[in-house]
Amino acid sequence: MKALFITLLQLIVCITQVHARLSFRTFDVKSGISDNYVQSILRDQYGFMWFATLNGLNRYDGYQCKRYTTIQLGTYNNCVNTIAEDASGIIWLKTPQYYFFYNRELDKIDSDIHSQLSPLGIEGKVEMLCVDNEQNLWCTTDNRLYYYVYKEKRLHQMPLIGKKTLVVTAKQSHHYILFADGEIAQINWKAKTIQKECQAPPSPSGEYRMYMDNQFRLWIYTIYASNIQCYDTGNQQWVHFAGEELLENDFAKSVIDDGQGNIWIGTNSKGIYILNNRLNEYTSIHRDDDTPFSLPSNHINCFYKDSQEIMWVGTSKQGVAFTCLDNISFETCRTPEQEDISCIQEDEKGYLWLGFDGKGLVRYDKKRHTYQLFNTSNSNIPSNLIIGSYLDTKGRMWFGSYGSGVFYEQNGTFHSISYPMEKSDENPISYTRHIIEDKEGNLWMGTFMNGLYCMDSKGKFTAYTQTNSCLQTNSIMGLSHSNDYATLYIGTSTGLYKMDVLTKRLTQINGESEENSPLNKIHVNCLHRDQQGLLWIGTRSGIYIYEEKRKKLTHLSTDDGISHAYIRRIAEDHNKDIWLTTDRGITHIISMNDSSTNSFQFRCYPYFEEDGIGNIAFNNYSVYCNRKGNILIGGTGKYLKIYPELNKVHPNKHKVIFTGLYLTNQRIDVGNSTHDGRVLLDKNILLLDKIIMNYSDNNFALEVSAMDYGAQHKLQFAYRMGSKEEWVKLEGNRIYFNKLSPGIYRLQVKVNEPIGNQAPISTLIIQVRPPFWLSTTAYILYSALLIIGTTLLLKKMLHKHQRILQQQKRDLETAKQHEMDEAKMRFFTNVSHDLRTPLSLIITPIEKLLHSESTQAFKDDLALIHRNASTLLDEVNQLLDFRKLDQQKTTFSPSYGNLPDFIADVCMGFNALSQKKGVSLQINMNTPKIEMDFDCNKMQRIIFNLLSNAIKYNHENGSVTVTIDKILTNDGERARIRIADTGIGIRDENKEKIFDRFFQEQHKATTYMGSGIGLHIVKEYVALHGGEVKVENNHPKGSIFIITLPITRIPQITPAEDTSSLKTEESSMQKIIEPSKTEKASLLVVEDNDDFREFLISCLKEYYVVFDAPDGKKALSILSQQQIQIIISDVMMPVMDGMKLCHKVKTDIRYSHIPIILLTARTTEEHILSGLREGADEYITKPFNLEILLLRIHKMLMWTRNNHEKFKTIDLSPSEITISTLDEQLIEKAVRIIEQNMDNSEFTVEEFSSQVGMSRSGLYKKLMQITGKSPLEFMRILRLKRGRKLLEESQLSVSQIAYQVGLSPKQFAKFFKEEFNYLPSEYKKKQETTEE
DSSP states (O other): OHHHHHHHHHHHHHHHHHHHTOOOEEEOTTTTOSOSOEEEEEEOTTSOEEEEETTEEEEEOSSOEEEEOOGGGTOSSOOOOEEEEOTTSOEEEEOSSOEEEEETTTTEEEOOTHHHHGGGTOOSOEEEEEEOTTOOEEEEETTEEEEEETTTTEEEEEEOOSSOEEEEEEETTEEEEEETTSEEEEEETTTTEEEEEEEOOOOSSSOEEEEEOTTOEEEEEETTSSOOEEEETTTTEEEOOTTGGGGGGSOEEEEEEOSSSOEEEEESSSOEEEEOTTSSOEEEEOOOTTSTTSOSOSOEEEEEEOTTSEEEEEESSSOEEEEETTOOOEEEEEOSSOSBEEEEEEOTTSOEEEEEBTTEEEEEETTTTEEEEEOTTTSOOSOSBEEEEEEOTTSOEEEEEBSSOEEEEETTEEEEOOOOOOTTSOOTTSBEEEEEEOTTSOEEEEESSSOEEEEOTTSOEEEEOTTTSSOSOSOEEEEEEOTTSOEEEEEETTEEEEEETTTTEEEEOOOOOTTOOOGGGOOOSEEEEOTTSEEEEEETTEEEEEETTTTEEEEEOGGGTOSOSSEEEEEEOTTSOEEEEESSSEEEEEEEEETTTTEEEEEEEEEOGGGTTOSOOOOTTOEEEOTTSOEEEEOBSEEEEEOGGGOOOOOOOOOOEEEEEEETTEEEOTTOBOTTSOBSOSSOGGGOSEEEEETTOOEEEEEEEOOOSSSGGGOOEEEESSTTSOOEEESSSEEEEESOOSEEEEEEEEEOOOTTOOOOOEEEEEEEEOOGGGSHHHHHHHHHHHHHHHHHHHHHHHHHHHHHHHHHHHHHHHHHHHHHHHHHHHHHHHHHHHHHHHHHHHHHHHHHHHTOGGGGGGHHHHHHHHHHHHHHHHHHHHHHHHHHHHTTOOOOOOEEEEHHHHHHHHHHTTHHHHHHHTOEEEEEESSSOOEEEEOHHHHHHHHHHHHHHHHHTOOTTOEEEEEEEEEEETTEEEEEEEEEEOSSOOOGGGTTTTTSTTOOOOOSSOOOOOOSOHHHHHHHHHHHTTOEEEEEEOSSSSEEEEEEEEOOOOOOOOGGGOHHHHHHHHHTHHHHOOOOSSOOOEEEEEOSOHHHHHHHHHHHTTTSEEEEESSHHHHHHHHTTSOOSEEEEESSOSSSOHHHHHHHHHTOTTTTTSOEEEEESOOOHHHHHHHHHTTOSEEEESSOOHHHHHHHHHHHHHHHHHHHHHTTSSSOOGGGSOSSHHHHHHHHHHHHHHHHTTTOTTOOHHHHHHHHTSOHHHHHHHHHHHHSOOHHHHHHHHHHHHHHHHHHHOOOOHHHHHHHTTOOHHHHHHHHHHHHSSOHHHHHHHHHHHHO
16 A cells, blocks of 8 residues: 555656646747737637637637637627537637627638527527537527537427526536536436536636536636635535645636646636646646746636647737647756756766766766766866766776866776876877777777777777778767677767777778768767667768668668757667757657568657757767666756657648638638639638639749647648659748649648658649630631631742752752862862972972082072972962861961061062062051061961062062051051052952952953962951951052051060071071080981982981881881980871871880971961870971971980989979970889988899889880989989988988998998089088088
8 A cells, every 4th residue: 555655656746747847839919819818729620720819719720820800790899708619610609799600611700600500400599608528519598408419410408497507518428507606507318407516605706617627527616716616526525636725816717637637727827737636736837937938928818628639728918828748758957057068977876977068077866856066176086078978887987088088986986097108198098088898898988089999907008090900080989889798889080980899800881871872981970889789870961870780771861850960969768769969959769670671660750949858959979868768968057858758759640731822922811802803712722622723823822731730840841733743842831833834733732751651642623724815715716827827838838849949959059069169179288288298308408409508500590499499389388378268277376576577578578579570669668666466477478469469460660569557547556558569450340359269350461360369368367367458449550459457565475486586596507516426316207208208317317317217107116126316207197197106105104205306298286286285396397497407306405415414403303304294203203212212222223123113224225315324323313412412401420321322431432522523521511611
C-alpha cells in the first residue's frame, strides 16, 4: 500500500512538471483577429478555427482570418457569446439578443434559424439552444425541451414548465439541465421526466455555468462570483478539490477536461489551475514575462480542446493562445552562471557536471537541487575554459580544457595529467575537446590542432598526427567507439578514420553516397556510433548515416525533415532514437529496419522554438543522454531537457483545403461580381470541385491550408497542374497563376512531407475559357478565311513557282560561272605561290652578283634582269593581295610615322621608270610633316599601283605630279594625296566603275592592257585606313586620283618593324660575319627544290658546315647522326612538311634545343603564326635577302655562345638559356639533381645521366649545345657556384665549404682558381674587405 502511494505521488509530481513545460502561441489583433476579448472557440469539421469575440466572429485557417458580423442582421453590436457545431455541420451562434447560424454554402451568417430547425421538427420561438459533447442539438421553445440525436435522426421532446433554462450538458446517457435559479436536474428520456439532482449555492451576481467532465462530475460556477463547486453525480454529493481555497479570491470563467484526466479551470485574473484526476493535486499556469512562449494573459474567458490534442485558451486581453498537449517533452533548466555550457556529463554518483566555456565547472546535486561551482579561484582545476568531458570505467570524471590540458576528478579531488616533453615544447594535449575510453582501458584524446593521443593505463602517451599516420589533418572533430569498444572512430575536418584498438592500425573509411560524395572529403562536425551499429556523421550539409557492413552511406538533409543543415551534436536515447542539435532547432530521428528490404528507413521530426524548445542557441558537442534516458542539450546559462518517453509522434495525414480565391490580389467572396458582372464563386470554394475563369483573368491565386495549427511553421505545400507533372514546392500558402493558356487543368496540392510519408492529395479543376479569337465561332470564321486564302495562295504559288524556276536557272548559271572564276583564281594563286621560289632563285643570286666586284662588266644587264624579276614578283604579290581581299583575310597593321617622307621614298623608286618613259615625276610636299598611323605595306601598294598606272598610260614628255598636304573637314584633320597625270584620262561614265574588280577601260590610244585588279586593291586598302579615294579630270587632259585619310596620332613602337636598325645591321654584315677559322657551326638545309637547296648550300658553305635533306623525314635521320646547330627548312615539302618537322624537333628532348628558321613562299599572317606556334624561331618569306638570312643565322649562333657565357653566373634562370619548354625542364631537372647530390663526392656522370633519364652521350650533346659544358663540367661549375655563394654568405671555412659541395679542399682550390681567377681564400678575403 505504501509502495502504491509512493508511485501515485511520483505520478502526481510528474504530471505537475509536465504541465509546467507547456508552451503557448498567441493569436491576437496584431495577427488578424477582430478583438482580443474572446468568449468562445470552435474547430469545425473542415478544420477552421472560429473565435467568438466582442466585435464579431472570426474564422482562421492558420494563415488568414476572416471576420463575420451580425449588426447588418439587426443586432445592436457584433458581440457573439458562444459558438458550437452540431453533427450535421451547422454552426450555431448565440449573441446577447438572438441565435444565428453560419450558412457554409454562401459563406455568411444567417438569421433564419427556423429554416434549419423546422426540418428537424422543432417549432416555436427559441429560448435556449446548445450542442452537447456528442454534437447533438438541445433546444427549448415555448416551455418545451427538444433533443435531436443526429445518429438516430430522431427528435425527443417533453414539456418544460415554469423555469428558465440556462444550459444542458450531456455525455453518453448522462443528461443534466441547469435552470436560472441554480437548480440542477437529471433528464430521463425513457421515463420522460426531469428530476432534481441538486441545488447550486445562491449567487449574488452573475449567471450560472455548468460543465460535465469525463468522470461525470458537474462543475457549477458563476462567471462573476468566486463560488465554483464540484458535484459527483456517481456519489450524488459535493466534493472538495485541491486549491479550492485559492479560488475564493478569484472567480472561474471556464472549466474543461483535457482528455487525460486533468481538469483545467480558467480564472478571471490568476491564469489557469490544472487539477489531476483525483482532484488532490494541482499546478498553475500563468503569464511569465521571462519566458517567450508562456501564457499571454492571466485573464481567461474560455477553453476549447480540438481533435489534434491542441488546447485553445480564449483570454479577455490578449486574444487566443493555444498549446499542444502532446508537446510536453521539453523543459528548460537554468544554471547559476550565464555562460556557454560546453559539455554535460553525469558521474557514477548521479551528480550532473556542467562545463562552462569561461567559468569553470558546476556540479548539480539532483536530490538537494543545489549547484556547486569549481573554478581556478576556489579549486585546483587548471583552467576555467572547459570544453570536453568523459566518465571512464573507473569512475573518474575527465575534463578537457582550452589551453591547459586534461584533468580528472575522483572522490572530490582534481588531478591534472602531465605530458612528457621538453621545457621549451608546447603541450600537445593543451587543447583537448574529445576524450573516450577503449576496450583496453586506454584513454584517447582528440585535440584541436595537434592530432590524436592515446594514454595507456601506465600514463604512457602515443601520438597519431599528420606526420606519422594516415591522418590528413591534425584537427580532430569527433570520437566514437563501437558497441564492443574494440573500434575507435575518428572524425576530422578532412574525412573519417577508424582505429583497431588491439592492433593500433589506423585506416581511412571510404564510402560512396548517392551523391557520390566520398567520406574522405566530408568535413565532420560530430560523430556517434549507435546501438544498431550505424555510424552517424554530422556535417555542415546535413547528416550522413554509414552502414559499415554494407558499405552504404545515406544522406539526410532539410528536404528529409532535418531542422537545419548544420549539425552541431548527436545523441542517442534509450529507445535507440537519435537526437540532433542544429543551427536552428533540434531533430528527432527514428530508425526503422525494414526486414523486407533489409535496409534502414529514417523518419525525421524537427522541433523549433515554437514547439517549446525556447530560444536556446545550442553549443557544439554539448549534448548528453543521462541514465534515465533524458537528453540534455547545453545553451547559454541554461540547458534543454528532453523527455523522450513523453514525446509522442503522431504521423499526421495532412489533407489540404482550398480556402480562398484572389483575382488581381483582391479576395473573391461568394456571390461577389467582377468588373464585367461575372460571379466566380456561387458557393463556398471549399465545397467546389471546379472553378471557371476567363482568359482575361490572367492574374489570380488560390489559398490553401492543412489546418494543422501545431505544426504549421513546419509545413510546406507542393502543387502540380496534372498528375504527370512534377511537384513544385510552394513558399507560403498562396498559389499564383499568371496568363494560363485556355484549357482544363487539374490542380493537385499536398503537404510536402518527408520521404516515406504519403500525404493525401487535394484536387481542384480549373477551366480557363478561351478568348473570342480562340472560341468556336472564331474558328468557323478562321476556317472560311482559310479556304478563301488557300485558293488565292495556290494561284499565287503556281505563278511564283514558275518565276522561281526561271530564277533558279539563272542562279545555276551564275553559280557555275562563279565556280569557274574561283577555279581560275585558285589556279593563278597556286601558280603565284609556285613562282615565288623560282623568283627567289633568280633575284637572290642576282643581288649577290650585283654586290660582287667581279661582275661590274655585266652590271647593267644584271640590273635589267633584277628589275624585271622584281616587277614580275610585284605582279605575283598583287595577285596574292587580291586573293586575300577576295577571301577577306587581309588585316590592318598600322605603325606610326611621317606619311610624306614615306610616300617620297616610294616615289623615288619610280625615277628610273619615269625617265625611261620620258615622263617627268614631281613630288610636292605642301605639308612636309604629317605624323599618323598607317600600314606601310598597304600604303606602298596604293602609291605603287597609282604611280604605275599614271606612268604606263601617259604620253611621252608627259608629267606625273604627287601632292601631299593636310586639309580640315567636318570630321577633323585629314591627309590628302593627289596623283595627277597628263595621260589618256578616264571617261566620265567609267569613273564609278574603275574601282570594281576586273573592270578594264578600252582605249585606242594605248595597247597596254591591265589586269583590272590594281585599282580595286587601291580602293580596298584605302578603306582599311578609313579613308576615301576618287578620280577627277585633270584639265586639259589626264586624271587626278585623290586619296583622303583620317589622321590618327597614337604613337606605337614596333621593334620588329624598325627598318633603320635593320638597314644598319645589313650594312655592317661583312663586319659581323666573321666565323671562327678553327671551328665551323653545322647547319641543316631542308628543301625539296634541288636548285634552291644547292643554291643555299653554295651560299652558306663558305661560313658553315652544311648538311642537306629533301624532306622532313630525311632531316630527322640526319639529326640522329650529326650534331646540328641550326635547321633551315622549307614549309611545303613532300613526305613530311616543314610544320611537322618543326613540331617533331621541338617535342623531342634530343633536338628541342636546335633553332629552326622556316623559309616559305606562304606570306599570310595565319601561316606565319602557325609556324611560330609549332616552335619556329624565325619565319622568312621567299624571295628573301641573302644578307638578312646570314644575319639571322649569325645572331642565333651568337645567342647560343652568349648563353654559354651566361651559364657561369650564379643566379641564372633556365628559361634565359633555353629556347623550348623541354630544354627548360631538362636544365631545371639537371640543376635540381646536382643540388640534391651537392655534398656527394661519389656522384658520377653515369648516375647523373641515369637520374636525368638520358644516355651519357645524349646528355653530353644536350648540355654542350645548351650550356657549352660537358656533364662533368656542368656538375663542377654548379658545385663551384654553390661554393662561391657560401664564401660570400657563410662563416664556414674553405675546407668545410669544399666538403659541402662534394670536392676535396685541393680540388676546390684548383677548380675555383681556374674558373674565377682567385683562390677560395683570396676570394673570401676580398669579399670581407669589400664589405668593410
